[in-house]
Amino acid sequence: MDSQGIKDVIHGMGARARAAAHALAVLDTEKKNDILRAMADGLREQAESIIKANAKDIIAGEENDLSPAMLDRLRLDDARLEAIAVGIEEVADLPDPIGEVMDAWTRPNDISIQQVRVPIGVIGIIYESRPNVTSDAAVLCLKSGNATILRGGSEAIHSNKAIAHALQSGGHVAGLPDDAIQLIPFTDRESVSVMAGMDQWLDVIIPRGGKGLIEAVVSRARMPVIKHYDGICHTYVDREADIDMAVAIADDAKTHKPGVCNAMETLLVHNKIADDFLPRIATVFTDKGVEMRGDSKTQEILGDAVVVASDDDWDTEYLDLIVAIKVVSGMTEAVDHINCHSSRHSECIVTDDSARAESFITRVDSACVFHNASTRFSDGGEFGFGAEIGISTDKLHARGPMALRELTSYQYRIRGNGQIRSLHATT
Amino acid sequence: MDSQGIKDVIHGMGARARAAAHALAVLDTEKKNDILRAMADGLREQAESIIKANAKDIIAGEENDLSPAMLDRLRLDDARLEAIAVGIEEVADLPDPIGEVMDAWTRPNDISIQQVRVPIGVIGIIYESRPNVTSDAAVLCLKSGNATILRGGSEAIHSNKAIAHALQSGGHVAGLPDDAIQLIPFTDRESVSVMAGMDQWLDVIIPRGGKGLIEAVVSRARMPVIKHYDGICHTYVDREADIDMAVAIADDAKTHKPGVCNAMETLLVHNKIADDFLPRIATVFTDKGVEMRGDSKTQEILGDAVVVASDDDWDTEYLDLIVAIKVVSGMTEAVDHINCHSSRHSECIVTDDSARAESFITRVDSACVFHNASTRFSDGGEFGFGAEIGISTDKLHARGPMALRELTSYQYRIRGNGQIRSLHATT
Numbered sequence: 001m002d003s004q005g006i007k008d009v010i011h012g013m014g015a016r017a018r019a020a021a022h023a024l025a026v027l028d029t030e031k032k033n034d035i036l037r038a039m040a041d042g043l044r045e046q047a048e049s050i051i052k053a054n055a056k057d058i059i060a061g062e063e064n065d066l067s068p069a070m071l072d073r074l075r076l077d078d079a080r081l082e083a084i085a086v087g088i089e090e091v092a093d094l095p096d097p098i099g100e101v102m103d104a105w106t107r108p109n110d111i112s113i114q115q116v117r118v119p120i121g122v123i124g125i126i127y128e129s130r131p132n133v134t135s136d137a138a139v140l141c142l143k144s145g146n147a148t149i150l151r152g153g154s155e156a157i158h159s160n161k162a163i164a165h166a167l168q169s170g171g172h173v174a175g176l177p178d179d180a181i182q183l184i185p186f187t188d189r190e191s192v193s194v195m196a197g198m199d200q201w202l203d204v205i206i207p208r209g210g211k212g213l214i215e216a217v218v219s220r221a222r223m224p225v226i227k228h229y230d231g232i233c234h235t236y237v238d239r240e241a242d243i244d245m246a247v248a249i250a251d252d253a254k255t256h257k258p259g260v261c262n263a264m265e266t267l268l269v270h271n272k273i274a275d276d277f278l279p280r281i282a283t284v285f286t287d288k289g290v291e292m293r294g295d296s297k298t299q300e301i302l303g304d305a306v307v308v309a310s311d312d313d314w315d316t317e318y319l320d321l322i323v324a325i326k327v328v329s330g331m332t333e334a335v336d337h338i339n340c341h342s343s344r345h346s347e348c349i350v351t352d353d354s355a356r357a358e359s360f361i362t363r364v365d366s367a368c369v370f371h372n373a374s375t376r377f378s379d380g381g382e383f384g385f386g387a388e389i390g391i392s393t394d395k396l397h398a399r400g401p402m403a404l405r406e407l408t409s410y411q412y413r414i415r416g417n418g419q420i421r422s423l424h425a426t427t
Numbered sequence: 428m429d430s431q432g433i434k435d436v437i438h439g440m441g442a443r444a445r446a447a448a449h450a451l452a453v454l455d456t457e458k459k460n461d462i463l464r465a466m467a468d469g470l471r472e473q474a475e476s477i478i479k480a481n482a483k484d485i486i487a488g489e490e491n492d493l494s495p496a497m498l499d500r501l502r503l504d505d506a507r508l509e510a511i512a513v514g515i516e517e518v519a520d521l522p523d524p525i526g527e528v529m530d531a532w533t534r535p536n537d538i539s540i541q542q543v544r545v546p547i548g549v550i551g552i553i554y555e556s557r558p559n560v561t562s563d564a565a566v567l568c569l570k571s572g573n574a575t576i577l578r579g580g581s582e583a584i585h586s587n588k589a590i591a592h593a594l595q596s597g598g599h600v601a602g603l604p605d606d607a608i609q610l611i612p613f614t615d616r617e618s619v620s621v622m623a624g625m626d627q628w629l630d631v632i633i634p635r636g637g638k639g640l641i642e643a644v645v646s647r648a649r650m651p652v653i654k655h656y657d658g659i660c661h662t663y664v665d666r667e668a669d670i671d672m673a674v675a676i677a678d679d680a681k682t683h684k685p686g687v688c689n690a691m692e693t694l695l696v697h698n699k700i701a702d703d704f705l706p707r708i709a710t711v712f713t714d715k716g717v718e719m720r721g722d723s724k725t726q727e728i729l730g731d732a733v734v735v736a737s738d739d740d741w742d743t744e745y746l747d748l749i750v751a752i753k754v755v756s757g758m759t760e761a762v763d764h765i766n767c768h769s770s771r772h773s774e775c776i777v778t779d780d781s782a783r784a785e786s787f788i789t790r791v792d793s794a795c796v797f798h799n800a801s802t803r804f805s806d807g808g809e810f811g812f813g814a815e816i817g818i819s820t821d822k823l824h825a826r827g828p829m830a831l832r833e834l835t836s837y838q839y840r841i842r843g844n845g846q847i848r849s850l851h852a853t854t
Contacts, residue, residue: 022766026789107811111800120822121792199645203822218626222645224652224823245845252847339449361840362453365548373538373843381854383839384534395547395630395836396651397824409822412810413788416800418672420679427808 014201016179023177036092042170053162119145121203128209131159144407154187196220229393231261231345238351239270297327346378367400441628443606450604456523463519469597480589546572548630555636558586571834581614623647658688658772665778666697689805724754773805794827
């Protein structure tokens with residue numbers, strides 16, 4: 001299809017999504033939950049055809065030399081599909097954010113004002129590889145009363161289409177409004193550009209993926225973007241740290257799941273504790289095959305176990321068993337380093353001095369700041385949100401773990417008994 | 428100065444604003460209030476030089492044939508300056524949003540989580556004509572702990588520079604961090620483009636002005652934009668309306684201050700009440716010189732008093748004594764018309780039937796929906812916010828009247844006692 005054809009198709013989807021959003025906004029909670037459970041049933045009933053479609057993606061992935069890790073993320077089986085279906089039922093069980101009265105007050109002129117949570121409208125989500133995002137995103141948007149337009153990556157296109165079809169047809173039985181969940185059938189970059197430009201239909205666009213994808217969206221988007229960028233997360237071991245705790249937290253933050261955004265990339269160590277702490281953590285890292293890249297002081301202490309860190313190391317998200325290590329002269333240097341090099345995702349201070357912890361927390365400009373707990377807890381599930389869209393690295397609207405509440409806007413509802421400003425102004 | 432020169436200057440201001448933002452974020456409330464009062468004093472002390480600078484803008488405005496209304500908005504005198512200074516002191520008296528614990532809970536693994544209000548960081552504000560915005564914006568940003576980079580219009584450049592200087596030098600005495608308030612010395616479009624592109628320094632950009640200015644920002648911005656677009660506001664007179672009340676509200680919404688964004692532009696009337704209501708409001712509008720543009724049913728009832736509305740009228744912000752009038756077959760047609768033509772700013776239903784009012788409110792997709800009160804109350808001051816940046820027509824982050832709370836972000840602060848995810852996960 002040519003550019004104009006792609007544009008026409010996607011804009012048509014946008015217009016229909018807007019109509020669906022108005023229908024979704026007035027559905028009550030029970031109705032939305034019925035639809036969600038029917039969507040889970042649809043997924044179970046169509047498991048066979050979904051797995052068949054997934055097999056096509058796997059074969060294509062093997063032909064395109066996807067890494068074993070990528071192929072594993074792509075693969076669906078009965079157990080994984082059942083987990084997705086159960087996930088939908090869990091979202092049905094979560095409280096409905098819509099209609100919540102966030103604030104309410106009455107003015108001296110007897111006008112009463114309510115601030116009420118409402119859906120955003122139409123949400124565009126652009127993502128790569130993992131087909132379960134198709135379900136996760138659609139389901140969270142539906143529960144929060146939003147229509148969604150999904151654009152998945154080429155690697156998972158057959159799986160995504162099959163999953164979207166199962167959700168749509170399953171939900172349809174229970175009254176899912178037409179066009180509430182739509183999947184864009186194209187996987188080229190052109191479709192990303194078209195989505196980024198259609199601010200008359202999309203109220204927000206959420207890119208989840210690599211830097212290239214996010215940059216393509218940011219540079220073209222006319223509507224708000226909620227970015228899910230990388231995590232360059234730091235652990236700062238303060239001079240007052242419990243060394244056993246610091247070793248356990250740094251180990252967990254680096255090695256428990258190194259390929260995710262809340263893993264630690266840089267370890268900062270107070271110089272007063274470095275001689276005691278660094279050899280301890282180095283033993284753990286060496287045992288686990290973690291490559292250490294250190295500044296000159298780290299090298300003085302650890303010798304050949306550590307390679308020389310370059311300037312780039314402080315700004316790199318390894319997503320791998322590599323860690324950058326720096327010895328700092330005090331908390332101020334640690335905070336300055338973090339505020340300069342962090343992606344503002346998640347940081348941790350390990351210290352037994354709670355005044356020092358509070359100072360660190362208030363001075364660090366990141367979404368999540370941990371005291372004596374691993375940055376690996378920076379996660380919607382671990383926060384108790386039940387499900388998540390991802391971790392926002394933006395500061396506006398949604399910051400940090402993003403779940404149902406962050407998929408809402410609000411509306412002021414003002415009730416009077418005939419007040420007019422020319423007679424009843426309060427200012 | 429050439430393009431590169433302008434870019435270098437503005438990026439330099441951005442880098443310094445970032446440093447200032449870190450200093451501002453840790454100022455306590457008392458300190459910020461002391462600085463604000465010192466800024467008000469600075470404004471009073473430098474009143475003479477500000478009025479002298481303003482005279483240059485007025486002379487230039489007269490030479491450039493600015494309208495009398497524009498010249499009036501531009502003009503400063505002792506009384507207006509004193510009002511600005513008092514406004515600063517009022518902001519000092521408002522509660523500080525920063526540090527507010529918005530939510531707090533403890534997880535089963537004994538990790539405690541707080542969601543705490545923090546400043547956004549660096550805020551860029553682009554505005555036109557009225558020099559008091561220089562003070563309003565700087566003051567609200569300071570109270571909420573944000574650094575600000577202001578870019579005013581060419582009409583008010585001398586006034587803006589003098590006001591910014593008074594605020595800076597006044598605040599300096601009380602400890603205003605350097606570069607916390609900066610005014611861009613350029614007024615060409617180039618400077619708007621540079622600001623829109625520097626997402627490494629600006630966390631958000633807020634354009635206030637005409638469509639051309641906002642479009643220039645939206646099409647270039649890499650950071651979040653909070654738009655203050657136009658107000659195409661509707662009043663719907665329901666079949667169950669109290670006609671006296673409906674006349675008073677429609678009159679106020681249209682004629683009290685027709686040049687502002689919360690004025691009514693379109694009047695929708697239920698056909699069952701049109702024969703009684705339309706002649707009543709037409710008499711008022713005719714007396715006050717309001718031009719009426721109606722659909723065919725309105726013309727049937729009002730005859731020659733009304734001119735034929737074109738399709739464009741339903742999408743026009745007149746900001747003048749002109750009103751578009753349409754007779755609708757019921758509430759659904761009214762809601763559909765609004766959701767299609769409104770700028771999602773403020774709408775009103777006049778009805779004595781509260782069930783019908785609730786139905787209207789939940790179905791209308793606008794920032795502020797009024798029941799039996801004039802849309803003219805859509806205003807930060809009238810809402811009790813004490814001061815406002817403006818009325819956001821966006822749905823993300825800030826919607827409707829935007830004041831101190833909307834100039835904040837939040838941070839999750841997570842406190843543990845050594846929890847690591849490999850041992851203490853809850854999911």
